Amino acid sequence: MQQQQQPAAKELHSNQLAMQVVRRLSKRLQKRQQAESGATAADLIQMVRREAVACAGRDPVDAVSQNACRRVLKILREEAVHSLGASAQLLSSLQNNLFSERPIDYSQVKADSLRDAVSAAIKELSLELETSLDDLRSHGAAHIGENEVVLTLGYSHSVARVLQTAAATRKFQVIVCDSGPNFSGSRMLQLLKTVPQIDASLITDAHAFAVMSRVHRCLLSAQTVFADGGLRAECGTHGLLLAAKRHSVPVLVCTPAHKLAPAYHSVERANVYLNPACLLEENLSFAEVHCPKYDLVPPGLVTLFVTNLGGLAPAHLHRCLAEQYHQDDYSIDAGEADGDAGVLDDE
Amino acid sequence: SMSKPADEKDLVQAVVLADSFNSRFAPVARSLPRALFPLAGVPLIDYALNCLADAGVHECIVYCRSHYKSLASHLASSPQSKRFATPPVVRNARQPLGDAIRDLDQSRLIKNDFILAPADLVTNANLAELLAEHKRRRVKDANCLLTLVMRSTTGGFNASALMQAQERSFIAVSNADTGCLRMLSPAGMDKLGRIRLERAALLSCGRSRLWTGLIDLGLAVCSVHVPPRFTDEFDYRSLDDLVRGVLEHEEILGHTVSLHVLGGQEYACRVSNMNLYALVTRHLLDNWVYPMTPASMSGSRAATEHQVRQRNVYVSRLASVHRSARLEKSVLIGPGAQVGSGCHLVNCVIGSNCRVGDRTRLSDCYLWPGAVVSSDCNISRSLLCHNSTVLDDSQLTDRCVLTHGVRVGPSVVLTNCRLIVRSGRSEDSASTDEEVKQQLGKDSNAAVYKSAYSDRRDEAGDSDADSGPENDEDSVELEIWQTTLMADNVEYLSSESDSSSEAGNEVPPAEVGEDHFKRELLDVLQRAEQDKHPVDTMVVEINSIKHAFCVHIDRLKAILAYTILLYPLLKCEKDDESEDCQVEITPAEHFSQ
Numbered sequence: 001m002q003q004q005q006q007p008a009a010k011e012l013h014s015n016q017l018a019m020q021v022v023r024r025l026s027k028r029l030q031k032r033q034q035a036e037s038g039a040t041a042a043d044l045i046q047m048v049r050r051e052a053v054a055c056a057g058r059d060p061v062d063a064v065s066q067n068a069c070r071r072v073l074k075i076l077r078e079e080a081v082h083s084l085g086a087s088a089q090l091l092s093s094l095q096n097n098l099f100s101e102r103p104i105d106y107s108q109v110k111a112d113s114l115r116d117a118v119s120a121a122i123k124e125l126s127l128e129l130e131t132s133l134d135d136l137r138s139h140g141a142a143h144i145g146e147n148e149v150v151l152t153l154g155y156s157h158s159v160a161r162v163l164q165t166a167a168a169t170r171k172f173q174v175i176v177c178d179s180g181p182n183f184s185g186s187r188m189l190q191l192l193k194t195v196p197q198i199d200a201s202l203i204t205d206a207h208a209f210a211v212m213s214r215v216h217r218c219l220l221s222a223q224t225v226f227a228d229g230g231l232r233a234e235c236g237t238h239g240l241l242l243a244a245k246r247h248s249v250p251v252l253v254c255t256p257a258h259k260l261a262p263a264y265h266s267v268e269r270a271n272v273y274l275n276p277a278c279l280l281e282e283n284l285s286f287a288e289v290h291c292p293k294y295d296l297v298p299p300g301l302v303t304l305f306v307t308n309l310g311g312l313a314p315a316h317l318h319r320c321l322a323e324q325y326h327q328d329d330y331s332i333d334a335g336e337a338d339g340d341a342g343v344l345d346d347e
Numbered sequence: 348s349m350s351k352p353a354d355e356k357d358l359v360q361a362v363v364l365a366d367s368f369n370s371r372f373a374p375v376a377r378s379l380p381r382a383l384f385p386l387a388g389v390p391l392i393d394y395a396l397n398c399l400a401d402a403g404v405h406e407c408i409v410y411c412r413s414h415y416k417s418l419a420s421h422l423a424s425s426p427q428s429k430r431f432a433t434p435p436v437v438r439n440a441r442q443p444l445g446d447a448i449r450d451l452d453q454s455r456l457i458k459n460d461f462i463l464a465p466a467d468l469v470t471n472a473n474l475a476e477l478l479a480e481h482k483r484r485r486v487k488d489a490n491c492l493l494t495l496v497m498r499s500t501t502g503g504f505n506a507s508a509l510m511q512a513q514e515r516s517f518i519a520v521s522n523a524d525t526g527c528l529r530m531l532s533p534a535g536m537d538k539l540g541r542i543r544l545e546r547a548a549l550l551s552c553g554r555s556r557l558w559t560g561l562i563d564l565g566l567a568v569c570s571v572h573v574p575p576r577f578t579d580e581f582d583y584r585s586l587d588d589l590v591r592g593v594l595e596h597e598e599i600l601g602h603t604v605s606l607h608v609l610g611g612q613e614y615a616c617r618v619s620n621m622n623l624y625a626l627v628t629r630h631l632l633d634n635w636v637y638p639m640t641p642a643s644m645s646g647s648r649a650a651t652e653h654q655v656r657q658r659n660v661y662v663s664r665l666a667s668v669h670r671s672a673r674l675e676k677s678v679l680i681g682p683g684a685q686v687g688s689g690c691h692l693v694n695c696v697i698g699s700n701c702r703v704g705d706r707t708r709l710s711d712c713y714l715w716p717g718a719v720v721s722s723d724c725n726i727s728r729s730l731l732c733h734n735s736t737v738l739d740d741s742q743l744t745d746r747c748v749l750t751h752g753v754r755v756g757p758s759v760v761l762t763n764c765r766l767i768v769r770s771g772r773s774e775d776s777a778s779t780d781e782e783v784k785q786q787l788g789k790d791s792n793a794a795v796y797k798s799a800y801s802d803r804r805d806e807a808g809d810s811d812a813d814s815g816p817e818n819d820e821d822s823v824e825l826e827i828w829q830t831t832l833m834a835d836n837v838e839y840l841s842s843e844s845d846s847s848s849e850a851g852n853e854v855p856p857a858e859v860g861e862d863h864f865k866r867e868l869l870d871v872l873q874r875a876e877q878d879k880h881p882v883d884t885m886v887v888e889i890n891s892i893k894h895a896f897c898v899h900i901d902r903l904k905a906i907l908a909y910t911i912l913l914y915p916l917l918k919c920e921k922d923d924e925s926e927d928c929q930v931e932i933t934p935a936e937h938f939s940q
Contacts, residue, residue, distance in 0.1 A: 060655075268656065275471075275637035277612040288633070288658070288676065 013157055014064045015132045018258045021068040022129065025051060026122045029072075033111045041080040041109035048073050052332045060270035061232070061294070063224040063261040066332065068129075070325040071258070075121040077326045080109040082117070128308075132256040133161060135308035140219075140254045141166035143306065148216040151208065151249075153177040154234045155184035156221035158254045160191055162306075163219070167197040174200045175215065177208050179236045181278045181291065205236045209243040218244045218251040222297075225255050227321055229299035229314035230265025235292055241301040250303040257307045262321055262330040267296050351405055351432040355458050359478065361404040362451065363395055363435070364444060364565070365411035365418055365466040372621065374750050374768050375732055380414035382466035383421055384624070385715050387631045387696050388681045389644045391618060392418075392466040393427045397639060399462065400430035402474030407435035408456060409466070410447040415439060445577055445584040452574030460485070463493075463586075465565035469627050470615035471636050472496075477607060481568040484605060488525070492593060492602040493573055495528065495586075496566040499558060499610040516560050520548050521606040523556040528606040531590055548594075558608060564615050572602070581894050621730070621748070628696055628713060632659050632677040641679050652682070666697075669705075687722065704739070712743075721757075738788060749793070756788010767793045861906070864896045868910045869917070 012020070025048060032039055032047060052069035055062065081104055140162035144150060150172060152159055163174060174192055178185030185202055192200035203211060218240065222233040231237065231253065244251050263269070276289035305312040312320055321330075352358055365382040372381055382392040392409075399407060407428075411418050419437045428434050438454075440447035451457050460481060462474060481494045497517065520530040530548035542559075549555055567586060577583050580592060593604050609615050614636045618624050634640055641661045642653040653661040658676035662668055665682035672690040680686065681699035689706040697703060701714045704722035712726045717734040720726060726743045735749040738757040743749075747761045750768045755761070767787065787793050871892065875885045893903050 270655070273634050273637075273640070273655070273659075275612060276634055277614065277637075290658075291634075 013133070014259060015129045015256055017062070018064050018068040019126055019129045021055065021065045022072060022122060022126055025069065025072050026119065029118065030115075033115055037112075039111040040107045041076060041111060041114060042105075042107040044111055044114075045073060045076055045106055048076065049329070049332055052329075056332070061223070061272050063232075063263075064258055067258050067261060067325075070262070070329045070332075071125055072122065073329045074324065074326045075118055075125065076114070077104070077106070077328075079114050079117045079121065080104065080106050083109055083113045129258060132258065132308040133158060136254060136256055136306065137161045137165040139308065139310055140252070140306045141169075143252055143304075143311075144170070144172055144217065144219075146170040147172060149173045149175065149214055151175045151177070151211070151215045151218045151240070151244075152188065153185070153205070153208075153220055153236055153240055154179035155188040155191075156234075156254075158256065159219055159221045160188060162254055163192065163198060164195055167195045171197045172199070174198050175211060176200060176202050177205050177236065177240065178202055179205055179234055181274075184234070205239065208240050209246075212243045212247040212249060215244075215247075215249050218249055220251065220253050222253050222255050222259065223294055225253065225260045225305060225317070226265040226269075226299070227260070227262050227317060228264050229302055229317060231297040231302065232269060232271075232294045233297055235295050238295040238297045238301075241297055245301055251301065252304050252306050253302050254306045257309050257320060257324060260307075260317065260320060260324065262325055265296065265299055269296055271296065358406065358458055359402070359404045359462075360406045360408070360457060360459060361399045361402075361462040361464060362447070362457075363392070363399070363407060363409045363464055363466050364440075364447060365392060365409050365437075366413065366440070374766060375730075375748065378751055379733070380411065380418055381618075382411070382418060383414075384467075384618075385696075385698060386469070386618065386624070387628055387641045387644070387679050388698055389641075390421060390425070391469075392421070393425055393644065394469045394639060395464050395466050396425070396427040396430075396435065397644065398468070398470050398472070398474060399464065400427060402462070402478065404462065404474075405432040407431055408451070409435050409437045410440040410450070411437060412440055444586055445582075445588070448574050448577040452578045457571060457574055460568060460570050463565075463567045463569050465617060467618040468564060468566060468615065469618060469631070469636060469639075470564070470566075470609075470613070471639055472609050472613040472615050477568055480607070481570075481605075484525070485570060488527075488603065490601050490603050491527075491605055492570055492576070493589075494526075494568040494605045494607050495531075495590060496564055496568070496607050496609065496615075497558075497561040498564055498613075498615045499608045500560045500562060516562055517558075518542055518544075519558040519561055519606055520544065520552060520555050521558065522552050523554040525553075526605045526607060527552075528590070528594065528604045529555065531594065531606075558606070561608065562616070564609075564617055566615070568607075576602075582900055584899075621746075624730075625711065625713070625728070629677065629694060629711075632661070632679055632694070632696070634659060645681075653679075663699075681716070718749075741788065753793045755793055759788035761787075861898075861902075864892065864898055865906060865910060867892050867896070868906065869914065872910065872914050 028047065028051070029044060032044060036043070048069055052066050052073075055065035055069060059065075084104070136158055140158075144163075144166040147170075150163070152163075152174060154177065166172070176185045176188045176192065178189075189200055189202045192198050220233065220237060220240070222231040222237075224232040226232070233253075241251055272293040274291040274293055276291050279291050280287070280289050299314065302314055305314065305317065307320070309320065365380065372384070375384075383390045385391075386394065396407065409418065409422065415437060422428050422435045422437060438447075438450060440450060460478065462478060477494065477496060481491070484491050484494065497519070500516070515533045518530075518532055519528060521528045529552045530545045532543070532545075544557075565586065573589070576589065580588075583589050583592065590604055593602050614630065616623060616627050616630070618627050630636060631639070632641060642655055645652050645663075652665075653663050655661055656674070659678075660674045660676065661679045662674070663680055663682040663684065666680045666684040666686070668674070668680060668684075668686040669688040669690070671688045672686045672692070674680075674686075675691065675693045677694045678692045678697070679695070680697045681701070683700040684697045684702070686692070686697065686703045687705035687707065690703055691708045691710075692703075693710040695709045695711070696713045697709075698714050698716040698718065700717050702719045703709065703714075704720055704724065706722055707720055707724045707726070709720070709724075709726050711728045712731065713729075714720070714731045715733045715735075718731040719734075719736045720731070721737060721739045721741075723740045724737055724742065726737065726741075728745055729743045729747040729749070731737065731749045732751045732753075734752045736754040737743065737749070738755065738759075740758045741755060742760045742762075743755075744760075744762050746763065748766045749755060750766075753767050755767060761767070868889065871885065871888050874880070875888075880888075889903075889907065893900075898906070
């Protein structure tokens with residue numbers, strides 16, 4: 001199946017994935033607007049919601065595509081409200097609940113009137129996504145001081161770039177945990193060894209607790225950040241964060257804002273289970289062997305989220321969420337899936 | 348799906364054998380071919396097709412003997428067949444593998460080296476890599492006829508469950524550098540725990556490597572010379588014959604066979620008996636055949652189909668599971684299934700549209716689509732086929748099999764390898780036989796399965812050690828959940844030629860055709876004596892009737908020896924009485940005198 005062939009394909013960074021989704025959506029929106037003259041904003045919104053459901057269907061673990069769809073939805077809704085002639089007062093937001101008027105009827109708005117505004121906004125969104133990693137780098141590098149010991153886990157593109165940027169102006173030490181069973185930490189080590197100002201060393205995951213008392217900062221990345229501050233991150237992160245909490249070491253999670261999902265953390269969230277044979281070659285009939293790819297870290301263990309929009313305390317995640325996505329799009333139901341929504345027009 | 352390559356040299360083909368020509372799944376397989384058995388909700392052949400499609404196979408040719416129509420219709424609609432450049436084609440083969448490959452040769456479908464796989468193979472091995480390796484080997488050594496692929500089960504834990512469930516395992520000696528196979532034999536230890544190795548094989552090999560505990564997968568990468576070889580050698584019936592022919596009798600063409608052993612992280616197993624069915628399902632649910640997980644295999648909308656919970660619990664989004672039902676681990680619940688309150692499920696597969704009643708405990712059991720289990724039941728280690736029903740308060744433990752449409756009555760206790768089939772009476776009427784009622788419940792329409800062999804076996808007594816090869820086949824068939832390794836009783840590389848077909852042919856062919864053959868043989872001897880034929884002519888005639896009657900070479904040797912000894916005796920009798928007498932030949936009778 002196509003899903004199994006994905007590991008062989010080139011790894012996409014999260015912002016590239018998000019940009020792909022946005023590009024695809026904008027093409028579909030344009031096509032729809034050209035094809036149907038009577039299309040209303042409600043139709044466009046419905047179309048994008050179906051695409052979001054299809055994204056979730058293709059890969060339940062991938063939250064970035066869905067978030068990109070949500071951003072586009074936010075753009076559509078905002079532009080629809082503006083074109084109705086009403087001011088921002090109509091929008092019911094956290095600050096505005098008292099004064100907001102009746103719920104917006106999107107089927108009143110013609111799609112044609114939105115075209116220019118929406119395409120401009122989508123261009124801005126693409127630009128933001130493209131530069132998200134660069135912004136992240138500069139924000140993250142500010143948190144590392146001279147001669148500090150930084151602990152990280154496995155290989156992450158964002159963390160690697162943050163460390164490289166910080167190393168341009170100061171010297172510090174990095175301890176990398178190799179995360180089994182694929183040992184991506186070694187890849188991180190190879191990369192950091194090429195940077196002159198960084199003194200990099202590799203330890204096993206189990207050794208993290210022992211060195212934690214010497215560490216100044218933990219710098220990690222996550223695959224998804226949940227709305228309550230929980231994480232879906234590489235396997236081994238939960239243990240590392242518990243150790244950090246025990247030693248009161250500040251934990252920084254470097255993620256671009258498009259990884260922030262409106263869902264709450266739960267251990268029943270989607271997870272990928274790899275081949276147990278990579279842990280244990282012989283399948284013993286009496287042993288249960290699980291090899292999850294991600295850890296679902298409960299909230300309360302992260303000190304600061306470093307995003308491309310700046311540092312974000314866990315208590316203020318909801319504000320960032322509200323700015324990025326519309327409240328009606330927080331939960332997108334699987335029941336809206338349609339027959340044709342699963343078709344990818346262009347890849 | 349991919350498109351056919353422009354250059355014929357790049358065309359990758361595969362041949363899938365959908366009939367195993369033995370009857371391990373006897374009464375169940377009568378209405379549904381083994382290739383379509385649902386394994387974790389997906390027909391068995393889809394796993395093989397999936398693996399082949401991942402390997403980049405463009406064209407797939409499927410051979411089957413019985414149930415041609417159902418197989419063809421499945422292949423037309425299966426999502427796996429859409430991944431090939433041309434949809435898989437089903438062809439008919441009357442006899443085991445030999446005929447299939449001869450048909451391949453005649454129809455000239457094979458253009459390149461091809462992959463030969465059985466339909467009941469579940470594997471995540473990288474077949475593309477195997478094919479590439481085979482091609483590289485052929486470049487270096489053009490005589491390599493085929494690469495046999497086997498799976499090793501050693502490496503620290505010799506008594507692994509897979510090994511135990513196999514009917515036989517192999518020992519091989521191959522060259523450590525090139526993988527060229529020198530010796531392959533079923534691993535039977537004699538009473539002192541020794542195994543027999545061919546001295547000639549070891550000496551002729553360069554740097555040799557001994558493999559033990561190999562499992563036969565029926566998987567091979569064959570070169571383009573294999574079909575003509577089968578056409579030349581009339582009596583090759585299985586891959587075993589070909590390998591043995593090359594290893595022992597190779598003189599003229601200098602062909603060789605290579606061995607590739609899978610191990611480590613690659614999973615491969617043939618679902619060739621009921622124990623293996625249970626084991627492979629378990630392994631599938633426990634994610635050992637990654638990337639073929641139950642979630643990814645089940646249909647085109649795969650990722651949304653199943654909700655994956657902890658401890659390998661896969662629940663279809665279209666199933667309704669009661670909140671108080673406890674799905675402990677390794678459970679797969681198909682679409683449309685209903686699980687009642689208070690249930691406890693461990694290691695189960697609930698097929699689509701099944702119903703499980705309240706307060707039922709299911710462990711290690713496999714419910715095929717449409718099966719119904721009522722309340723308060725306790726079922727363990729059993730198989731319930733399509734549309735079978737278990738009524739309230741029943742207990743089925745320890746390897747019971749209910750075949751299609753069977754209904755087993757309320758408050759019944761069934762244990763120990765019971766095979767329950769639909770009784771011959773009219774559709775849904777409850778049985779009136781008191782004994783059956785007591786055994787199977789008052790509302791049941793079923794009967795306990797007894798194959799034709801079981802009658803003979805009962806008469807002959809229950810001895811295992813002294814019975815000849817035929818009776819061993821019978822006992823293997825009867826014990827549908829056979830557990831012991833029959834290493835001692837198995838004939839040397841015996842093919843399954845003498846066992847009855849899955850189309851429900853009860854009478855073994857040995858008894859029907861052989862009388863005629865013996866008469867023909869006697870005629871040959873008679874003519875030879877009358878016309879004073881030289882020995883060579885006799886040999887040619889005997890060979891021709893051997894092929895005409897399709898008699899196996901071992902059988903021929905036995906019958907010929909017997910007939911030659913019998914002939915003068917008959918001649919004496921005939922001289923006394925001048926009329927033609929019907930000769931009744933029964934070896935048992937004669938030798939017991």
